[in-house]
Amino acid sequence: MRITKLYSDVIVEDRKYEYKAVLNPDSPVKWAKSLVGYANGDGGILFVGVSNDGEAFGIDLGDIDRTKNLIATVNDRHIFPHVKISYMMRSVDEAAEKFVLAVHVAPSDSIVRYREGDFNETVYIKGDGNSTPATPEDIISLSKRKHGVDNESTDVLYEEEGWTEYIDLCREFRQDKSVPTLKELQNEEIVTKDGFAKSGFLMFKNDYAGADTLVSCRLWRGKTKTGTVLDSDRFKGSLSQVLRSTLNFIERNTKTGWRKTENWGREEIRSYPKEAVREAMVNAIAHRDYSIAGTQIDVDIYSDRIDIVSPGSWLLPKSYDAYPVGTIPSIRRNSIIASCLDVANLMERGGTGFQTMIDSYSDSDDHLQPVVSIHPGFLDLRLFDRLYEPIAQAWDREQMPDTEKVIQFLREEGPKAVKELQAHVGYSQRTRFLKEIINPMIQSGIIYRDGNIKSPTARICLREGESIPGHGEKHED
Secondary structure, three states, rough: OOOHHOOOOOOOOOEEEEOOOOOOOOOHHHHHHHHHHHHHHOOEEEEOOOOOOOOOOEHHHHHHHHHHHHHHHHHHHHHHOOOHHHHHHHEEOOOOOOOEEEEEOOOOOOOOEEOOOEEEOEEEEOOOOOEOOOOHHHHHHHHHHHHHHOOEEEEEEEEEEHHHHHHHHHHOOOOOOOOHHHHHHHHOOOOOOOEEEEEHHHOOOOOOOOOOEEEEEEEOOOOOOOOOOOEEEEEEOOHHHHHHHHHHHHOOOOOOOEEOOOOEEEEEEEEEOOHHHHHHHHHHHHHHHOOOOOEEEEEEEEOOEEEEEEEEOOOOOOHHOOOOOOOOOOOOOOHHHHHHHHHOOOOOOOOOOOHHHHHHHOOOOHHHEEEEEEEEOOEEEEEEEEOOOOHHHHHOOOOOHOOOOHHHHHHHOOEEEEEEEHHHHHHOOOHHHHHHHHHEEEEEEEEEEEOOOOOOOOEEEOOOOOOOOOOOOOOOO
């Protein structure tokens, strides 16, 4: 009988299922490492009485009792901390004399080791049908998943002079402009009772040099990443400084305008409300998955929006759209980092950050409301530019002069190849398009060519500011 007849969802051995004909009491590590690997992962099932090719031949009740006793003994003597196990039997014959024993292993909250002797301990992780010793990198990653990257005690004593950047953040955003006391930090479990900083609090320390706080910022010309990068920067180090530097980058690339009020006055309006930008960045820093090595938060500013992309999966059971406005539950991936931001009055315990963003856009149209997009392994929080107006909307394209069409296209989309501009304007002959449109615009200084004339990668760019009459450049024939 095939195992699939007993368990329809079990087809082959993988990270969740493994087959064993019998469990050898003389070499327990050969099968006990699978129990350890399951406990260190997402749990799994070891099927006893099944051959390697998936044939379920079964074992009798006496062998089942001996197998359970063997597992209990090995779990007690060799596996630390002990794994949680449950059993299920299914018969393979009509007489119910032979059974497949399913050994269910639950995922552990701690890192589980297999011990041989007094000092030889091995951490195993589950592979695709096998279990292998964990490398040091695997153990670090496993520790972060089990305990959280930020909730481990360290041997670094908290002293205010080492956290001045964090203290400045607290002074800026706390309502009373006060400095958090040691007692307050201990009450929030940011600092231990003995005065040692938790690992998450170390990420706010002035001299923190870890690469896991990296934020990459870019300002793009146009609506996509195919345009020119107009401004860029990368920030890492103390989370306090990273947050401040990122907010400054967004601020220097935020437009301001004016709109009329009901009593014929006027008020300033910003592309992105300060409250929304701050909440979006605080949310990204608090909830990103720091256990994924080599990742970063990406902040991309386009002509019509900001995308703040952070690594880590969506933790809630339903999608973002499934929750009514203002009802998103609060789940903290990084409890200590979140507590540090909470103490600084940058984060609310009730999970009201999304509501704050929505409130700051309350006077904007529906299509401009903040959006959270959920993707495998990362989240994209999008804020729309409230001042963005497509230039094409102000013109009738059919009545627009060809020169204006080129200018409008370059303003909206960024640098383009000649053939793209030719297609956009509607010229059938390249030579005529160059002679009548492109070369005169280059000569007048409205546009310029970036790259060699004959290079296929050359792009036509719009010159910022006023045109320069008489500005000469080599023409293309």
